[in-house]
Amino acid sequence: MHSEKQASTSDSGRQAKFLESLGAFSRQHRAKHWEGTFAEFLQDVLPAQPAALARSSHQYIWDMLKWYGRDSPATDESSKPRELFQRELYGIDEPLARIGDYFKAAAAGSDVGRRLLLLLGPPSGGKSTMAILLKRGLEEYSRTDEGAVYAIKGSPMHESPLNLIPVSLRAEFRSTYGVELNGELSPWARDRLVREYDGDYLRVPVERVFLSEATRMGIGTYAPHDPTTADIADLVGSVDLSKVAEVGDEGDPRAWSWSGAVYAASRGVLEMIEILKVKREFLYLLLTLTQEKNVKVSRFPLIYLDETILAHTNLAEFHKFLQEKENEALLDRMVIIKVPYALSYKDESRIYQKLVSGTPAFRDVHLDPHVLKLAAVFSVLTRLQKPEKEGLDLSKKLRIYAGESVEGFAENEGARLRMEAPDEGLSGVSPRFIINAISNAITRTDANSLTSMELLLALKDSIESDARMDSKQKKQWIDFLVLARKDFYNRWVKEDVHRALFASFEEEAQQLLEKYLDEVEASLDHREVTDPITSETRPADERFLRQVEEKIKVSESGKHSFRQEVVRKAMVAFKNGEKFTLDSHARMHEAIEQYLFEERRDVLRLVTSNARPDDEARKKVSAVSQRLVNEYGYDEHSAKEALNYVTTLLAQE
Numbered sequence: 001m002h003s004e005k006q007a008s009t010s011d012s013g014r015q016a017k018f019l020e021s022l023g024a025f026s027r028q029h030r031a032k033h034w035e036g037t038f039a040e041f042l043q044d045v046l047p048a049q050p051a052a053l054a055r056s057s058h059q060y061i062w063d064m065l066k067w068y069g070r071d072s073p074a075t076d077e078s079s080k081p082r083e084l085f086q087r088e089l090y091g092i093d094e095p096l097a098r099i100g101d102y103f104k105a106a107a108a109g110s111d112v113g114r115r116l117l118l119l120l121g122p123p124s125g126g127k128s129t130m131a132i133l134l135k136r137g138l139e140e141y142s143r144t145d146e147g148a149v150y151a152i153k154g155s156p157m158h159e160s161p162l163n164l165i166p167v168s169l170r171a172e173f174r175s176t177y178g179v180e181l182n183g184e185l186s187p188w189a190r191d192r193l194v195r196e197y198d199g200d201y202l203r204v205p206v207e208r209v210f211l212s213e214a215t216r217m218g219i220g221t222y223a224p225h226d227p228t229t230a231d232i233a234d235l236v237g238s239v240d241l242s243k244v245a246e247v248g249d250e251g252d253p254r255a256w257s258w259s260g261a262v263y264a265a266s267r268g269v270l271e272m273i274e275i276l277k278v279k280r281e282f283l284y285l286l287l288t289l290t291q292e293k294n295v296k297v298s299r300f301p302l303i304y305l306d307e308t309i310l311a312h313t314n315l316a317e318f319h320k321f322l323q324e325k326e327n328e329a330l331l332d333r334m335v336i337i338k339v340p341y342a343l344s345y346k347d348e349s350r351i352y353q354k355l356v357s358g359t360p361a362f363r364d365v366h367l368d369p370h371v372l373k374l375a376a377v378f379s380v381l382t383r384l385q386k387p388e389k390e391g392l393d394l395s396k397k398l399r400i401y402a403g404e405s406v407e408g409f410a411e412n413e414g415a416r417l418r419m420e421a422p423d424e425g426l427s428g429v430s431p432r433f434i435i436n437a438i439s440n441a442i443t444r445t446d447a448n449s450l451t452s453m454e455l456l457l458a459l460k461d462s463i464e465s466d467a468r469m470d471s472k473q474k475k476q477w478i479d480f481l482v483l484a485r486k487d488f489y490n491r492w493v494k495e496d497v498h499r500a501l502f503a504s505f506e507e508e509a510q511q512l513l514e515k516y517l518d519e520v521e522a523s524l525d526h527r528e529v530t531d532p533i534t535s536e537t538r539p540a541d542e543r544f545l546r547q548v549e550e551k552i553k554v555s556e557s558g559k560h561s562f563r564q565e566v567v568r569k570a571m572v573a574f575k576n577g578e579k580f581t582l583d584s585h586a587r588m589h590e591a592i593e594q595y596l597f598e599e600r601r602d603v604l605r606l607v608t609s610n611a612r613p614d615d616e617a618r619k620k621v622s623a624v625s626q627r628l629v630n631e632y633g634y635d636e637h638s639a640k641e642a643l644n645y646v647t648t649l650l651a652q653e
Contacts, residue, residue: 039202050177057308058106058113064141084137089126090350091342098337114291119312121339124430127312131271135219142211153205156258157186157266161206184304187253211268218268220261224277236260236297251299265307275311276321287333340425341383344402348376355435366449369633370492374452375434377488381480383428385421395487437462449637456481497646500627502593512592520563551594552587
């Protein structure tokens, strides 16, 4: 009963905290609504920020991107506009930089702004997420003071009230407010101006609007379902016969249905999904809209629309599009940005972490600390092209792309390798394939824990049962699973057990360090060592010294300078009144750790064998297992599997 009361109190506290968070969010995002005549707009609103209220869609989006990056800790100003995307997209910094460059150039008035932006890449690579994030960003930005947007009230194109300024007065407007105007009134607004306000511009009502995809305000989306039956009216509208009966004229703007996607996207962004599936007439209309900022529909003159068109498509559709010669002119009017899969397994694992954390099926399932990294290594291996440089294999290439140091290769090797293989990442395993495999493994076993080895088996099963792949590709991908296990997982899991076992022998490790120091000092001073028990003297134990040093690849020629460095650090610690420990020297820590592990791995073998271990050995391995759970992210099931696996590896060595 007491525990039920505690749970109820805890739930009430969480509910109160949520209500407080929701209230704070509402206060932060509550924007001021404004409504008045065009005269009041010119007098009360425009003088405060004339340049901001005359922004084009590209300028507005660029300002939004900068607004999101205003508090970014990045020191590079050019990387701040990527902040909106980098919250949820990982490993595709180059495409994100190119998107930023596109909007920066378009906002500056360059010809780039007259090009349709096309994102090209494999499925599940982040194209749709980019579009979603951009749309969400616009929605939030429009609710801020910096992102305020005003429109002629009731306009289906939410057109700027500044379009009301007559062309003959725009030079005077520019000299008065310091901004250039380019927009034109729509047929709908012209009709209303004359019919309802007798041509009196100053009486036209104006209101503040907030961009929203849900209300089709400044954000539009078009997805072709069946290209053969697609109607261009979905983009530009059509005659509304029910209204023709009311107004008596098909050419009256009131008789036209202004529900097309291009009108919804006016002042903001139009997302075109799988754009290359649409008919060519759709493409010409969109490209003309991008280049000329207008569309032509029957019965009306050119209709001015200022919006950014963001399109995306997959590689198969793009290659099909390239094969048709008549499409060359269309390609010249597009800015194409390739969006490949991530090539760093560290970034790829972050993608999986995001997907897993947002999936209810995974919330109560423990994943061992290497599950997602191992899946990411396999994924990236399928995306890489075989390196041609001598001494460089796929595993080393993968590590270089992840920013790890690889002996024999410079730090900037990754940039050079990417230049040699520009199409890397445009094929291979998709994140969706990995998440599906993990989901299937969890569902099939109904387990609440998943180990790295169980993941590999789940991926192998997914590959073998995939009807889309031929036998050659299946074999290649299964070989990648083996490579990921041997070159990466084996090293990772051994390091975990090394460290956990090492901690169980801390006293012995410190004694080994002190022995190493005694032997090194004797070696450097060319004197003998006195045995503390027998008092006999002997030369320095060179064999022991080299066994320790070889664990961290100290060469025969480099041993003297390494030993001098260790002794020097030990002397500094002694002079400062400090004890020289393993934490005082990272490389010595690693060397002693590996040496001790080699010396004590028989303990692991004994405990996991059929023989009966003594109580002392059992306690030490139990402590290793517990440390894996407490400090290294394992649970009891995965810790036991890790110990058994490492023991198997030791038996094979």
